[in-house]
Amino acid sequence: MQPDPVVHALVPDYPARFAPALTDPARATPDNVAGPRGKAAVKRYNVYRNNVTVSLINALASIYPAVQRITGAEFFRAMARFHIRKTPPTSPLLFEYGRDFPAFIAAYEYAQAMPWLADVARIERAWLDAYHAADTEPLGNGALAEVPPERLADVVFSPHPAARTMRSPFAAATIFAANRREEPSGAIDASVAEDVLITRPDHDVAVRHLPPGGAIFLAALMEAQPLGIAAAAAIEQVPDFDIGAAIAAMTEAGAFATLYLKGAS
Amino acid sequence: MNANAHPAAAPTAEARRLPVHPVAGQAGTSFKHEHLAAILADGKPKGFFEVHAENYMGAGGPPHRALETIRRDNPVSLHGVCMSIGGPQPLEKTHLARFTRLVERYEPALVSEHLAWSTHETTFFNDLLPLPYTEASLTRVCDHIDEVQQAIGRAILLENPSTYVLFPESTMSETDFIRAIARRTGCGLLLDANNVFVSATNHGFSALDYLADFPLARVGEIHLAGHAEQEDDEGELLLIDSHDGPVADAVWKLYEIVIGRCGAVPTLIEWDSNIPEWAALKGEAAAAQAILDRYAGRRSSDESHAA
Numbered sequence: 261m262q263p264d265p266v267v268h269a270l271v272p273d274y275p276a277r278f279a280p281a282l283t284d285p286a287r288a289t290p291d292n293v294a295g296p297r298g299k300a301a302v303k304r305y306n307v308y309r310n311n312v313t314v315s316l317i318n319a320l321a322s323i324y325p326a327v328q329r330i331t332g333a334e335f336f337r338a339m340a341r342f343h344i345r346k347t348p349p350t351s352p353l354l355f356e357y358g359r360d361f362p363a364f365i366a367a368y369e370y371a372q373a374m375p376w377l378a379d380v381a382r383i384e385r386a387w388l389d390a391y392h393a394a395d396t397e398p399l400g401n402g403a404l405a406e407v408p409p410e411r412l413a414d415v416v417f418s419p420h421p422a423a424r425t426m427r428s429p430f431a432a433a434t435i436f437a438a439n440r441r442e443e444p445s446g447a448i449d450a451s452v453a454e455d456v457l458i459t460r461p462d463h464d465v466a467v468r469h470l471p472p473g474g475a476i477f478l479a480a481l482m483e484a485q486p487l488g489i490a491a492a493a494a495i496e497q498v499p500d501f502d503i504g505a506a507i508a509a510m511t512e513a514g515a516f517a518t519l520y521l522k523g524a525s
Numbered sequence: 526m527n528a529n530a531h532p533a534a535a536p537t538a539e540a541r542r543l544p545v546h547p548v549a550g551q552a553g554t555s556f557k558h559e560h561l562a563a564i565l566a567d568g569k570p571k572g573f574f575e576v577h578a579e580n581y582m583g584a585g586g587p588p589h590r591a592l593e594t595i596r597r598d599n600p601v602s603l604h605g606v607c608m609s610i611g612g613p614q615p616l617e618k619t620h621l622a623r624f625t626r627l628v629e630r631y632e633p634a635l636v637s638e639h640l641a642w643s644t645h646e647t648t649f650f651n652d653l654l655p656l657p658y659t660e661a662s663l664t665r666v667c668d669h670i671d672e673v674q675q676a677i678g679r680a681i682l683l684e685n686p687s688t689y690v691l692f693p694e695s696t697m698s699e700t701d702f703i704r705a706i707a708r709r710t711g712c713g714l715l716l717d718a719n720n721v722f723v724s725a726t727n728h729g730f731s732a733l734d735y736l737a738d739f740p741l742a743r744v745g746e747i748h749l750a751g752h753a754e755q756e757d758d759e760g761e762l763l764l765i766d767s768h769d770g771p772v773a774d775a776v777w778k779l780y781e782i783v784i785g786r787c788g789a790v791p792t793l794i795e796w797d798s799n800i801p802e803w804a805a806l807k808g809e810a811a812a813a814q815a816i817l818d819r820y821a822g823r824r825s826s827d828e829s830h831a832a
């Protein structure tokens with residue numbers, strides 16, 4: 261069917277002609293723009309290209325400062341430019357951008373010598389999510405003490421909005437922390453696996469290591485498994501897992517918002 | 526009186542939950558979190574603070590705490606950057622809802638957006654992109670502004686762009702386009718004097734002619750900012766709206782002409798990268814305030830757009 265020419269004229273198509281070359285240097289300057297009085301528009305249009313690319317590279321750099329510090333600015337900006345061309349943002353909220361960047365880094369040819377880099381990026385992405393998460397009072401230390409001992413196995417925790425966990429086969433949290441500090445750090449053995457808990461109990465985002473078994477335990481709790489089942493899963497992996505100490509540390513970190521008893525209304 | 530009759534009119538007294546800080550006749554600054562401690566330590570009146578709405582669209586956390594702190598004691602201007610009002614495609618409803626929630630939560634003294642687009646289909650380009658000035662684009666822009674003003678229950682101030690290219694398909698001047706928008710939608714205008722200077726230089730027109738043709742009576746806020754210099758394809762001067770330095774002398778001169786004509790309109794020093802110490806930013810605002818004070822009273826307070 262032919263489009264109605266009158267209706268068609270009412271829907272301007274200038275972005276369809278202007279936009280594709282913004283992130284694609286192989287494309288020519290759009291044919292619907294010009295300079296004044298017959299002047300050319302190549303450099304003029306390139307101002308927009310540059311604004312788009314540089315501002316998005318800067319957005320990734322502000323989300324992933326530790327990754328940039330590790331790789332150096334030149335490496336980072338080249339890597340970010342590839343990512344932007346492949347996966348430009350789809351939301352006007354730039355603090356939501358870059359969710360695919362860790363996977364991009366994992367597959368990035370020139371980053372293969374740093375196999376832990378993608379996990380450092382995952383921690384940075386979780387850090388920013390925790391930073392913007394809803395303000396909720398974390399569960400207090402005393403809450404569990406009020407539960408009758410015979411009902412402890414039925415306790416279900418609801419996670420705090422800022423809480424995130426991550427398991428890395430590398431020392432990702434240690435590398436992350438070392439590269440978010442100003443001071444130089446000592447040598448790090450990157451091959452030590454780390455489980456990570458990210459929280460924001462109040463103003464400040466905290467990134468801490470979980471003890472062996474802690475990630476399994478916490479992942480189960482965050483999926484609303486009752487305490488008894490989560491503890492059994494952790495002990496199966498780590499027979500001497502200290503449940504009391506783990507809960508105290510996680511509560512202290514602000515991992516939980518509330519608790520309730522399974523089966524109770 | 527209907528909400529659209531008054532550019533950027535704030536909510537009615539009954540609806541207010543936060544203290545009212547009038548913005549009439551004041552200079553203000555872009556609010557940057559790194560300045561918060563210095564601002565709080567600085568007891569003297571500090572004018573108003575303008576924030577980019579998108580930076581406060583997260584659920585919670587430090588950004589909201591900082592804005593709540595600033596809003597308690599100072600007027601706040603909410604400046605939307607990404608609504609894509611100037612694009613032909615429908616506004617993103619979730620984004621408009623987030624914007625509306627911010628207006629409700631912070632009861633800003635001023636609310637503004639841009640005559641530009643930044644989203645095409647699903648891609649967000651994070652830049653203020655230009656549009657041709659035609660009857661068709663005018664209709665779209667007016668529909669979008671109506672939709673925004675309906676959602677937030679008040680008029681917005683629409684900002685004139687700085688541009689680097691022209692569209693041969695344009696059938697009207699930027700000032701005619703903007704005047705028609707204000708007339709059709711009842712919106713107020715945010716006159717960015719640096720943008721006028723940048724576009725005038727880039728396209729070889731007179732900034733004074735532009736101002737003479739601009740509907741100054743609708744202006745509820747002025748922006749002043751720094752720009753950078755590049756070259757166009759012919760090796761001639763091309764100015765970039767960079768917001769990364771002090772306001773140029775030529776822009777101060779334009780500003781004084783504008784204030785002389787439209788009175789002490791609230792004026793923002795816009796500074797978004799290479800951000801200086803608070804003292805330097807405050808100094809630029811003080812320079813604007815001195816000019817505003819010289820022309821104070823030219824527009825009576827009940828006529829002011831800050832009420």
Ligand SMILES: [Fe+2]
Binds near residue numbers: 684717748795
């Ligand atoms: Fe501006």
